[in-house]
Amino acid sequence: MANQRSKYEHLMYPIDWIEERSGLVGGIKYFLFRKVPSDINWFQTLGSATLTAFLVQATTGVMLAMYYKPDAKSAYPSIVHITNDLFAGWLVRGMHRWGASVFIILMFMHMGRVFLFGAYKYPRELTWIIGVILVALGLAEGFTGYLLPWDQTAYWATTVGISINGTAPFLGPFIAQFLQGGEFINNDTLSRFYAIHMLLLPAMIAGLIALHLYLVIRLGVTSPPWSKDAAGSGPLDDESEEKHG
Amino acid sequence: MADDRRVFRERQFRQYKSDVKKRGKPFHPYAMLHDTIMSLVTVGVIIALAVVWKWTTPGDHTGIVMHDGVASTEGTSGWLGKLTDDPADPGTISFTPRPDWYFYFLFYLLRIFKWPESVILGTIGIPTICVLLLIALPFLDTRAERRPLRRPVAMVTGVLVIFSMGIMTYRGATANESLGSELIGKVPEWAKQQGFANNPKAVAGAKLFAVAGCMNCHVYLGNGASNLGGPELTAEGAQHRGILFQVEHLKCPSCVTKGSAMPAFASQGQANLTLMAEFLEASQGPK
Ligand code: HEM
DSSP: OHHHHHHTGGGGHHHHHHHHHHOHHHHHHHHHHOEEOTTOOGGGGHHHHHHHHHHHHHHHHHHHHTTOOOSTTTHHHHHHHHHHTSTTHHHHHHHHHHHHHHHHHHHHHHHHHHHHTTTTSTTOHHHHHHHHHHHHHHHHHHHHHHHTTOBHHHHHHHHHHHHHHHTSSTTHHHHHHHHHOSSSSOHHHHHHHHHIIIIIHHHHHHHHHHHHHHHHHHHOOOOOTTOTTOTTOSSOOOTTSOOOO | OHHHHHHHHHHHHHHHHHHHHHHOEEHHHHHHHHHHHHHHHHHHHHHHHHHHHHHTSSTTSSSOEEETTEEEOTTOOBTTBOSSOSBOOSSOOOSOOOOOGGGHHHHHHHHHSOTTTSHHIIIIIHHHHHHHHHHHHHHHOOOSOOOGGGOHHHHHHHHHHHHHHHHHHHHHHHOOOOOHHHHGGGHHHHHHHHTOTTOHHHHHHHHHHHHTTGGGTOEETTEEOOTTOOOOOTTGGGGOOOHHHHHHHHHOHHHHSTTOOOOOOGGGOHHHHHHHHHHHHHOOOOO
16 A cells, blocks of 8 residues: 555645645645534435526537627527527527526525524524525526527517616616617617626626635534434534634 | 623624534535535536427427418417517507516506506505515514514515415416407497597597507506506596697606506507507596
């Protein structure tokens, strides 16, 4: 064993090199081998499933962006081209389109489990609030993405959607005007929606997910509340022991 | 009291940390295994949906058919709907605007709150209040208790919210739409009931009205839908607003009625708009 190890030791050099400079390997080890309550269950996989759905959206979205053309003349033909001419284009587009629904459903299911578990309570309030913002941003992704195929459904659903935005007090008309970029939905609306859909919102969502996960790791996940030996539910130990953090 | 609660919950969290340290198991491989399986299921479901979408599309699965040498998407709905709809055309509006399914509950709210007095409540008010309530939840419910059976208020509220969202999504999805092609057949009957059969301009305007998509939001003589909360127009002419007003309003509804959610119909052109205005002014309510 010992012999073998030294034989392959040089393979570890790059990793050691990175670790020495960044401490990242230690971080990843901490992430992987940190303790979680022994009674966690399947409900608690919904968060990571949501993350997976988001990653599917990000990946397929980048692929679509390579062929999609965000102007009123070529948007529709480029969508038809992706769907019918490109190799597996229908699959990438189909995954992006239906992945959006799956992402939203999973977000709501994850939210439901957090609610059921009472996991929004102290000290996880901030994790919850970030989650609520993520739902809003996720829905905004759905709204802006819906226009991009530039077909009848897209055009008219968005027309009404923007008008509805415009009815909001104070900021409403400004937001509607900004989204639309003119008196009607036009070329500018499309490129605006595209920029928001593929740059602004995904960046915000990714950043907030990172914060969300940082908090989840820092605070730990809750035990199912009905579990007999749920962590932190028994009689409190004597104070003296450890400090938290 | 509040202080006691604070001390208690801090101690309880410390207890949680020490319990996890003593009795917990490492994230990898235990939680990792479950998370990986669930993620694979997620990706599997997404791929399956994409495949069903494409391969239940009738014909050659391209979602495009030729009618007399013109490309069209008519009748290409598979189990999950069309691959693409017809290209956007600002001129013809003969169908109902439909958002993606997860906005149906919002669309249904618009049916409950009618234009114009309370529509803002439905569109902006209720959603904003919901988001604010969700954000406030951890501060409204500050008890340490997490067991569902000991949180009856939270559980009942949660079930009611899920239930009503479900119902509204369903009602939004099944809200009946009327098609322009069906409505145009009713024009002679309208003309008879309203007594404008001898006014060719009003009749032409009625036909435009039937196919331009007005009736996705407005009711006229019992036809059409109040989906989006537009007012009934059966007796619009009885208000004697005049042709000029009607044309200006159709061109840009929100310029005339501040905050109107009705889309602009300026793309119909002055001539068509004047015909529609004739029709509206001729609609005095059935004799
Ligand atoms: C992009 C969307 C989201 C992602 C990727 C995500 C990811 C995660 C992950 C991986 C976990 C840990 C494992 C688990 O509990 O499933 C978690 C926990 C948590 N999430 Fe989310 N989440 C998202 C949205 C939300 C939403 C919408 C809410 C609620 C409004 C929320 C509130 C929470 C809370 C409070 C926890 C801590 C749960 C506990 O400690 O038991 N998250 N999230």
